Amino acid sequence: MADLDQRTHPTTTTGPHHSSGCVTVHETHSAYVMLLGSVAYKMKKPVQNDFLDFSTVDSRWRALDREYTLNARFAPDVYLGIAELTDPEGAPPEPLLKMRRLPESRKLSALARSGADVTEELVAIARIVARVHKFSAHENTIDRAGTREALRGRWAANIRELRALPRPIIDPAVIDEIDERSARYLAGRGSLFDLRVAQERTVDGHGDLLADDIFCMPDGPRILDCLDFDDDLRYLDGLDDICCLAMDLEYLGRLDAARFVVDTYLEAACDAPPRSLVDHYIAYRATVRAKVACIRALQGCATSTADAVAHARLALMHLEAATVTTTLVGGLPGTGKSTVAAEYAARTGAVVLSSDVVRKELAGLDPSEPRHSEVGEGLYSASVTDHTYAELLRRARGLVAAGRSVVFDATWTDPSMRERARLLSTLAHSTSIEIECVVPASTSLQRIATRRSSVSDATRQVYEAMTRSRAPWPTAQKVSCAGTVSESVEAALAVRSAAVRRSGDSRR
Template sequence: MNLGFLDFTSIEQRRADCDEELRLNRRFSPQVYLGVVDITEQNGHYRVGGEAGSGEPAVWMRRLPEDGMLPAKLAGGDVDTRLARRIGRTLAKLHGRAETGPDIEAYGSPSSVIANWQENFDQMGPFIGRTISPAINDEIRSYVQEFVGQQAALLERRVTEGHVRDGHGDLHAASVCIADGQIVLFDSLQFAPRYRCADLASEVAFLAMDFEYHGRGDLAWAFVDSYVRASGDDELPSLLDFYMCYRAYVRGKVRSLRLAQTEKVPGGEQEALIAESRGYFDLAWAHAGGLPRPLMVVTMGLPASGKTTLARALAGRLGLVHLSSDVARKRMAGIPPTRRGSDEFGSGLYDPAMTRNTYAALRRDAARWLRRGRGVVVDATFGNPGERAQLRQLAHRLGVDLHVVLCDADDDTLIARLKRRATEQGVVSDARIELWPQLRAAFTPPDEQASVLRVDATRDTEETVEQALGLLRARYRSS
């Protein structure tokens, strides 16, 4: 196989690559990378572990548990801020031992940083207008040029102070596993030193960005804060937006390139790849200053209007911390989020006092994140004008922009969704079809706010998300 940047046409080249993969990954997880073995074939039977040099080389690894892989744990809601902090401390310790030197430091110079960006922009040319809009691409390009131009001295100082090192190179969630209670980093990038050798802030930004992409901005910042404390790199946060933009753009580019490969395959995953690409580019745009930070977005509406689905999507695509009233309510009650409640309207978990306390908790959580400079998306019904007014007062007091997005859907659609929800697993909301008359009557539309952004929540989820993003972008581009 010869891809130009990867040439494995000879067995010597493949063996050298296996040796390099072993060497690099043993820096992070020697207990997993056991050696290089030969695979031999005789009479149609394959044998692993033949005489050295007698067959096809392969890296011999200890099997890692699938349920310990970080993406699986994120999908199952099995990652908390304590684990994120542990990952930050582990990475800081490993980075402290990472190699540096003149050859490595050269990759952190402003000219090298710009060269990497230019390569990305060049490779994205065929996809502009498909996976990334011309406007977003131009805004990111302008941001990069301005940042490197203004911060060249900072980038140079990072080199001289030893922050440019030979790191992992591909540290996103899929390269992290929790095995036997230990944090295992694996699958270091072995084929291109210029992608692996960089400012360590870029590597931290990669995993932080991926936490955000998974809709877990809270984990991103727990991870970053822990890393900064453990490493003593107090300057790192000033570089995070730039490198998170870079890492998100690269991931979007990789998805776009994969799209070109799958288009020739019937039944390929084109739509999913396009959506994933756009999600990463939206996140890159957000970190490129597309939206002010911090800011507060609210997704509101009747039960089953899709406000939680929209909030999760906006959290992942704009790098916001998702705050949910359903989760906050059950957290205060000390019960798991997905445990179904059976309380009647206005009683138990949903009595007026509990509801007031839930909204107060949302405001406290939002204020805590906003004061730290982190944006939030608050997901709740907000059917009471008084609760909406208190949130506006909070935004005014903290001096942050507030955008209220109303998920609008007709009653027939909402009733049909509530009926379907009764049989679905993993649903956090306790809204039930038999409560619909009371839920409907208790909801007061936000007619007091002329600035509310209304989205058609009867449409496909991706269409609704794109509509909301378009309305948010338009608000700033017209200002």
């Protein structure tokens, strides 16, 4: 019978010698964890694939020694050293990582599934992760892992491994859409990733934060099992690190906890990324877990096929949410477009760019200061209008490259201006949405006559002149703004949802 021996390694522990007892074994795709009394022993499987190699005893020894060192950053009192599993018949001894055994009932996953209030635990977890990130080394090798090219490579590796499986677990069309959406986001967000690297947001982190590996003890959480087999996968944006846990909590049915842990981490890390990047990283993490579940399914795990499909579905949902959009909210004066644009932006996390505001800013005026001009003259001449729209597009270009969606609040009566906005969206790999707010003429005129404290200088004469000169807008979806604001905004959001869904299918 094999025995535990602890005599041969510098970091060997001095715990008891076990030759018998009741052992409970847990299995992952790359390891076995044996629970025996007050301790746990982890043994690597002799597996080899594109992202890890534990095929020899020496490689498993190095991996466990590395795991011991790296995990001490998060839970130094849990990782106790390296032991050996010896064979009386003379086979090479197998290295084991010896750990303090923690109660299953205190796993974050168990608490989350039970619906328990884990607010205090999540605060502590987020702060521990932020602290490890704060004291991470920053060197070229680490910083390179935060670049767009590095993330693109990690996405490509996961997609390649999913497509190379000996039998499909996930619908190939779903994998294709994940690939297309993730690539499109990366293609248009160069300045975002450059900024993240410049801000030293790339860290030597955990790499695989999952609720099953976090124990919420009375004296604070213990975070276990960081990714040790590939430094390049553990070097990552700190936001990516915490989004792994957010993804897992959401998968467990705790969207509230997922959002809370991200928000708490961002506060602790003094970070303010665009929401699209949060969704992108959650999608990436869900794709990684989908791949792992596929591997487990091929190893015979009965529940892993459903896990893989569900994680792929979660990835797609967040890739849709991460879609960067440029929305033209237009229409004649008095149609309610500014009100709809503001609420639409608030609901989607977008930035509003208003032609009325920008026009006056360019003239050095307070946006709320009235400035009436004859139609087509002064502040509303063709040249000023062209300059205003050019500035709107210039500002939008920087925002979408930084991962921020934009809502243009303007009349958009000129087809050439609309085409320039579409071109910007295409070049920025964002989704263009066009909404025309419409109401009966009598409603518009009544609103113009009774309007107070508005940045708009539109009058009845302006409305009538624009009505005569406006060109048809066949590419816009018309939204009636004659009812309540809520009804108009919901209609506009429905237009957006349909456009975002279509953007993920290149065949449409």
